[in-house]
Structures are given as C-alpha cells and as structure tokens.
Amino acid sequence: MASVDNVTCPFCSLLCDDLTLRAQKNQLSVSANACRLARQGFSAPQPASKASIKGVPATTGQAVRAAAALMQKSRKPLIGGLGTDVNGIRAALQLAEKTDAALLHSQESQSLHNLKALQARGGITATLAEVKNRADVIIFIGNNVCGNYPRFIERFINAPHTLFAGQHRKLAYMGRPGRTELNGCDGHEPVVISGQGDEIAENLALLRALLSDGQLLDFGNIPAAKARKLEKVADLVRDAKYGVLVWNPAALPEDQADMVIGSAQDLLRDLNAKQRFAGLSLGGSNGGASWQCVATWQTGFPAAVDFNGGYPSGGGVHPADVDSLLWISGFTEAAPPALEVPTVILSPYRAGASDADVYIPTGVPGIDHAGTLFRTDGVISLPLKKLRESGAPAAAAVIGQVLSHITGAAG
C-alpha cells in the first residue's frame, strides 16, 4: 500500500497541499488532513474506460473524430464548464480560437461579482498566508461564507502557529455563520450581526457610516441591539492592527452581491487611508481561479470569452445562442446544462453521458494525471500529482487530439 505526502487537493480552491493519500489497487483514500470534499473527491472510482457516441460504446479515436466534426460543423460552439486544470484551459482556449467558440466557466456568475467590482474600482486584497499570519480582526460577510471551504477556519483562523497574529483574533459576522465557522471559533466570541439579503448590504453601509463619521445615520429605525453590535464591530475595526474582510460571492444573495462586494471594497479604500485592512474572497473552485488567470494572460479577458468575431472579446456569452456544447467537468459529477444542442462531454464522470452525442472519459486532474491549479486568491498556483495509473487521459490531451482533426485557418 503506497502512501503519498504533500498531495494537493483539487476539490476546492483552498488547494490544501498537506494531504496524505493511500492507494490500494487504484482506490484512493485520504489518510491525513481530509475534509468532506477531499474524502468524497479522492474516493471517486476510476473514470469510465469507454467513450461513447450517442450512448453507444466507441473507441476514443472514433469519439474524438465525432467531436471534431461536431465542433467544426457548428457555427457557434460553446465550451462550457471548464472544470479542468491550467493545461486543460490552455487547450480549451486554443480549440475555441480555432472553432470561433465561446467559453463559459460553470461559476461565471459568481466570479463576475468580484470582477465587476475590480474593473470598476480596483481592490485591496490579501492572500491566505497574510490572513493566517497577520489578521487580528476578521469580519465575514455573507451567510455561511466558509461552507464550501471546509478547512478554512482550521487552517487559517485557528492555526496553532502564526508569525504575528497570535491566538486571540477577534471575529465578527455580518450574515449568518455556518456550522464550521461557529464550531471553529471556540474562545473567540464573535460578534454576529445576522441578516439576509439586503440587510447585509444595509449593515455594511451602516458600518461604513459609523466608521467615517462616528455615528449611525438615520436609516429609519435601527433596533438598539443591532446598533450596539454595529458599534462593537466598528470598535474592532478601529483597533485592528491588520484586519481582513472575508466574503464569498456564492454566500451572498445574487441580487445583492454586486452591491455588497463594491461596498466592502469602498470600505477597504476608506480604511487604508489610515490603517491596514484587506479583503479576501473565497471562490474559484472547480478550476474557476485557473480559468480567470489563464484566460486573462492569453486573451486579455478574465471572464467569459467569445471568439465568434474571429478574435477574443469579453462582452459576455449567452448560452441560449449557441448551437453546440463541449462540456468539461473534471472535478465534479455535473451533467451539462440542458441546452438542447449537440453535446460533447469530457469528464471522468458519466453524468449526462448516455444522452450526449459524444462522451470521452478524461482523468481527474490531481488524481489521474499531473497538472497545475490556481488558488482562491489568484496568486498561488500549486502542482497536482498523478496518484494512480488509470490510463484516463487529461482533458488537454483529448482536446489536443480533437484539434488535430480540425482543419482551417485560425490558430
């Protein structure tokens, strides 16, 4: 039974790389530093061995040719999901360039909230090691902010050793804390200003007002208990040596996320005139952070990219307009959206495979093949290991084969 250390977990964008994995006959289990996502992800069975065309088993060569023909015939293909590693994304971009396709990551709508704020006003941010080592005050904004990042509290808030932050961080929640957060903050006695939807935006606005001129503006009737809590949070902020606001677009109500994130960044701008305070957004799992980085350096556009005009543009992509779909889902068992267009699936999982025009099994990045992924902060990238000999190819390799069957000018 082989045991491997320093394994990077690709199943959320924290990319914890302190896992130990054991392999027995290609079945993996996490023997150190597991969380629920790692346990589930690494225990996935080996990818299917057979490709299929309209549900009928086919050789990989046949399936690749069918996928190429389908893409080439299509006038407006969409490469969707993009749940893959850096090389898979690089290959997808090359294929899109050659077939005038559009590309849309599965979590586009969430990352777009951060991008809008960035492109409108910029931002002040910190990476995970800064949060772990420096933050003496941490304010979570949203409901269950760390819910899909199971080890965030353990690794970065309750870290046994830090360079500067010590053991007595002060926490506050503007929104409803999740179970991991409440369980994880023993001894920290957080201030909780719970609220849903527009209440979070309103509370943030009240906090900003309080911090800028020392008093609550008259926003109608603010209950005394809430006012006291807001005062407490304002005191935490004022006394912070290095404060951090943590949010997660997926933990904010869709219709409020732009306002909340913009408002958080405005608050950070104000605060940094005199003291140090930074933001950290959790997001970008499922290859999302990697997609944003690679798409930006290769095309200049950080979100959905459309090659339909013969060159890359970033105006947005409407799935309803497309006439074929290449769906890449390397990390989760997610079927493609029901677009009712000819569909190719590249995935280790068979979700949607029997209905697809073409299904080609690929490996899980970081299990079946090596690779690279970017972390939630968009700064750190980590190597992924190959942990078993399943023979399942990387999405990049399959796309490379598809490309070799596509003739034509571009790329």
Add this chain to the structure above:
Amino acid sequence: MIKLKGGKVYDPSNGIDGRVMDLYIEDGRLADPATAGRIDRVLDLAGRIIMPGGIDIHTHIGGGKVNIARMLLAEDHASNPVAPDMLMRSGSGSIAPSSFVTGYRYAEMGYTSCFEPAMMPVNARQSHLEMADTPMLDTGAYVLLGSDDFLLRLLQRNKDPQLVNDYVAWTIQATRAMGVKVVNPGGINAFKFNQRKLDLDESNRHYGLTPRAILSALLDALDAIGVPHPLHVHACNLGVPGNYRTTLNTIASAEGRPVHLTHVQFHSYGQEGDRKFSSAAAQVAEAVNLNPNLSIDVGQVMFGQTVTASADTMMQHRGHVHAHPNKWVCMDIECDAGCGVVPFRYRDKNFVNALQWCIGLEIFLLVNDPWRVFMTTDHPNGAPFTFYPHLIRLLMDRSFRNDMLGTINRDAAGASVLSSIDREYSLYEIAIITRAAPARSLGLRDLGHLGIGAIADITVYRPDDNLEAMFGKPEYVFKHGEPCVRDGKVCAIPATSTHVVEPEYDPGIEKSLKHYFDRYMTMSLENFKISRDELEGYNQHSLLVHDCRL
C-alpha cells in the same frame, strides 16, 4: 549553413563598429566558415545594418502584477483585439498586451530575449507559465527578496551570513530565476505594519532593520554565491520629489560592490523651483559616471495611457491618488511581498510628466559609459515597450528630440538642460545599450554578440533616415539561426528557452525552511519548489543554464 553576405555589422562585444562583413550560421550558432560545412543559402544583405537580437533587461511581461493589470484594463483590450492567423495565436491589448501578442510585438521590433524583473517567489510558477505562453522570446526572471519575513527574521536574529547566502541561492534555484531583485528594501513588509514611508536609514518598525542593512546583506550574498547579474535594486522613495538624495545614498551604500539600480528616472527627482519638483538627472548621472561598480536602466516615460505595476505597495498606495482611470489594486502577498497596480496617463502638457520625460532622456545622455546604462521604459510603468523605436530616435536624432521638446509643457522644457545637450547616440552605442551591455551584465556569454559560437539571434535592419521606422520594422530577425520575422512580421514560431542560473547552496538550509513552511506558510516546501522537469513541461521549453562565478 546560411551565409549573411555583406551587411554592416554592429557587434560591440567584439569591438565591431559598422564593419562590412559576412556572417555564417550553422546549427543555430554563428559559425567559422573555415571549419563549418557547405553553404546552403546566401542572403545578400549589402547595405543592411546587422546587430545581435535585442535583449530587454527589465520588462514586466510575466506574473501576477501584469496579469492583474490586464484584468483592470478591459477597455484597452476591447478596443485592441488581435485575430489569429495561420501562424499566430490571438489576443488583445496595447498597454499590457496578452501573452502571445507580447511575444509577437517584441520579436517584430527585433528583440529575442526578455527578463521579467520582479518575480515573487510564491508567484514564480505563474510567472514561468505566462512566459512559456509568450512566444518568440527566451525569457528569464529575477526573484524578489528583501521584504519576505523569512529573510527579515534571519537578518533580525543576526544569523551567520552563510545562512543568508544559502537562502538566496536556494530561492534562485527553487524558483528557476536568473538573478535577485529587491524592491523598496523592507518597505513592502513595513507597509503591512502600516508604515507609510521608509528611507534608507529608517527602521522597519517590527524588525528594526533598515533598507541599508537589507541591501548590504543581499549585495554580499549575491557576491558570495557568484550570480553574474548584480543585485537589481528598486530603491526606496520611488517617485518622491527630492528622492535623488536617497538614490545617491543608496549608490554610496554599495561601497564598491556591484549593483544595478533600476528605473532610475523615477529616482532622480529634485525639489527645486516653484512646483518643488525638478530634475536631478545631472547629480545621479554624475554618480553613475564616478562609480564603475554601478549599472542602471532608465525607465523612460512616454506620453499616453499606461498602467503602473509594482511590488512596491507602499509607494503604489501612496500614488493611487493619481490613478487614471480611478481604479487601483493593492495586494499583500503571502508574507513574501506585495503588488500595487495603478493605471496612469502621462500628459505632455503636464509639468511633472513632461519633466519626467526630460529626466529620463537627460540620464541617457549624461551617463558617459553606455555599457552601464540599459534601455528600458520599465514596461509598462513608464510606457509600453512598443515605444522603443521612438525612444531610439530620440536618443540618436538631436533635431527630432528638440522638435519633441518644443511640444511639451513649456515650463518643463525650460527647466530641463535637454536642449543644451548635443549628444546623439551612434548605432554602435544603441547596440550596446539594447544588446551587448544587458548580455554582459546578465552573464549571457553566447548572446548579445555575433562572435563565432554565439547563439544566432540576429536582427537585420534596412537603413532609413527615420530611425523610428528603421528600428520598428526589421527586415529579418533570426532566432537560434532561423528566420522568425520578415519585414516586421512574424514568419515562423521558434522554440524558446528559459534562462536560469543555479548557484550552489548547503542543502541544510531546507531544514529551517521546512520548519518555517510547515508552521507559517500555506503551501508545503515541496510544492513551492519548481523542478527543472516541471518548467520544461510547461511548453516544451528548454532551460539555458548560465554559469555562476566560482
């Protein structure tokens, strides 16, 4: 073998100044016709000007900063799309272009090697990934040290200098770097403790260390481990009026040790006059002339929209009030360094911007020894690199320079000595500041010259009275002996390499590093390191390992 027949060759490393001669290329290198094989092809280059391929010693082309700049500049990308063709990939942008476009544009100006000057250790993997996606160019990077908590802890505890040497050498190897840069020594770190300024002899409040002490430790370390390129220094007080004193003190603090001061234009400001902003180019150039241990690059400013991207968060945050458009990014990064991105428009009718333009040119023209001044715009901070042909014309053509001087802010033009400087760079001197000198400084023994055995990276220009047109559109560019640009257009995509050095260290340093990583960092030491195999796997890249002094 290819024969390049009858061109006028400018090869300063070999003392060749416009001599008409033949060159021979075999197996990607310049060959001796006496011993080489048969001539397969003759290219008649009578009347043409031949130089080694251009080398940019300081250009922000790969890594987090420039990519964040790209994310911010949506407007520039939307209005400057680049379509693919049979050969070239697509992209966009004119200020911080996407990676493929960056490579093509550099090659189309005759450049063949570029060096990313500020690669953060924790961001090294991204830098190399981006540079692997930057075609046409061999690339390399200087790894950023001096505000990282590991080093500052070592220095604070006043440990054995050998540990510092080992740490520096280890970091160079682990991140696959070509040299070391320090940015506002200790200042990026001090900003995380809310310090807003730090001069050469002020202490970082937490560590009690001065920039002088940090500089000194790194200068000693680079000397000890034998890295050819001297410490690449972005000094304290970038952009602050009166900062030339800090610059002069920084030069003195090297005490004769080899040192490179980068984007010196931004560090040569006086405080004279009604506006309390003046040129101190003469003082700084004099110091360069008097200190043979010192080299500089200029960081020339050109007028128009650009974006500034720097690890110097302390000064970038201070400069955010000038952001145009008004959006800017400030990041604290991983107990390692930081990143500040501030878009900026340099205006020719603005006194300060116009004087910045003058100051850069004054430095070029007042430094006597071209072997110690390298041509840069600190892309994209002073201007995008695509301004190089224009900049060469400004240096070579006095009447053109004076015409331009007549169009800028009148008070700035009047406050500058530029109009009284007669000097015009020769082709030989241009070949020095854009090829031979950077290669020598970096220790690239077989690049930047055209002697027998050199790698055949060669640029061929068709003479033109308009030097901007000539340098903007080479007739041929050869990369590793193969033509890759014809008449200013890419005609082939050559294989490219990454330049690295591999200084030796005592592996015992990994014990303290592992302890530090396990306790404080958020990635393991093993995954931090970039192996040769990993780097070569990014894009079928090969490594060019350059010798360290023993």
